[in-house]
Amino acid sequence: MTMPERLPTFDDVLQAMKRIAGVVHHTPVMTSRLLNEISGAELFFKCENFQRVGAFKFRGASNAVMSLPQSQLQKGVATHSSGNHAAALALAAQLRGTSAYIVMPETSPAVKVAAVRDYGARITFCKPTLKAREETLQQVVEKTGAVFIHPYNNPDVIAGQGTAALELLEQVGELDVVLAPVGGGGLMSGTAITVRAMRPSTLPIGAEPANADDAYRSLKAGRIIPPENPNTIADGLRTALGPLTFAILSEKLERIFTVKEETIVRAMRLIWERMKIIVEPSAAVPFAAVLENRPFFEGKRVGIILSGGNVDLEKLPWST
């Protein structure tokens, strides 16, 4: 993973919005009287769980694919992922009529493998270690000439993720805070770039599980500290920052709140029960931060990016 030559800017987000407007869903912003009452804040939920493939990841993946020159596009795109980025890249490639090569751990749930396959991607399985994933990807790229699209340490991906905040700020009036979850930092980076440029008085703030607080510790230490055995229900947030997202967040992010596992489950369940929408655990982390920090958020107008809704309905965290 090397440092790209440039950091993405708000202009890149605007370009991304033009590029992907025809393929991404313009997702709704929902409000909830009951959750406002519970939290004491006025909350505006940007519903990326309703995005195509069920997560914001489709914004970044489609922007990255659509930014490639035709000569590079022909040989396809590749990544390693067992999660939302794999499905997002597969669909983005399919829509552009090119190939997606996805390296997935052989332990991936069948339902995720099926989703990626349904979008026409070619899957290569590997052992479930980061080393095996990276080595297998390297082989696939050498063999096919496909372009590696990193899930977050890629300026086009970050610019694409920033379009969620762009839409949110256009959909609602002034906000005091915009909250997003922090995993690898792609969504948070795009969000921070957009919020700082569009609304200088609005604070971009991250939320992270205390059990996977590597971004919080990295920003505090001034260097990337990888997570150690991150044990959190928010499986989308177990990744480390990359050089690019670390650089952007160091410059743009106001702060990070870390939250307890039990608050994540409570937040997720409140969103399901009161708003009647399905969000994955990672998506509930920002609302968990609101619940844990009432004095900070009380009376504020808070935008929350609900990052996704892909969850195993057979294994819910409150089931006994």
Add this chain to the structure above:
Amino acid sequence: MTMPERLPTFDDVLQAMKRIAGVVHHTPVMTSRLLNEISGAELFFKCENFQRVGAFKFRGASNAVMSLPQSQLQKGVATHSSGNHAAALALAAQLRGTSAYIVMPETSPAVKVAAVRDYGARITFCKPTLKAREETLQQVVEKTGAVFIHPYNNPDVIAGQGTAALELLEQVGELDVVLAPVGGGGLMSGTAITVRAMRPSTLPIGAEPANADDAYRSLKAGRIIPPENPNTIADGLRTALGPLTFAILSEKLERIFTVKEETIVRAMRLIWERMKIIVEPSAAVPFAAVLENRPFFEGKRVGIILSGGNVDLEKLPWST
């Protein structure tokens, strides 16, 4: 239960819309590319699961309460119900500053009792039989002077329920069919009145569990046939038609499709997984009818009223 002097008309629905516009949510209409592909039809889901108290019932209850003259309103309103109508009437009464007296079976789930109590209603418990419910309600009404608001055999309730279809038809273009579930028939009656008046070329069609097909059999026989031990997961649809809803549906309804239990579960799960929204089993019954009758619906533009989203998250029908 006696026959009211008049049947509600489309004009009553229009009056209801004016009356309740300030208190009900104008719910969104959602579409799903994936469910369109699966069904072969173009589907427009009217999301009453996002309505206040989580179900369309709040439309009828608030219209009934707001239609009462001040002299009657003062003594409060009453009903017997363990379901959505109880919560809906409790909230409607609270918003008008009057009392709601709710008779609930002593076997009601604690979560439902808590919801009704949270809206400030006074609860009287009774044995879990229809006879005990009716007798207890009679005592409450005699003691308090409260006005009994029947959950569906009431023209103001029916007119209120019709506002969901009114909004739907205003939100989308021409439709070939509007589908709603049939339990006591209040939602279906209001829907049929509205659709027949606003769009003469659009067919109002009902959907009912085969295991609780009393409305289907009643309309065929030309007389009300009560359900016999209705054994369906769609717990909101176990009730019999009333004289009023029977009269309206006999005149206005195009037909009823009955569906299997396994299709209801499949339809519910598809809505959860693909649309990322929470609907209760009763709300999935119309989409189940689309899945079971592809030749009828293929290529058609179909409005579906998703009746509610109140479901016990601890007991999902696909959990083992």
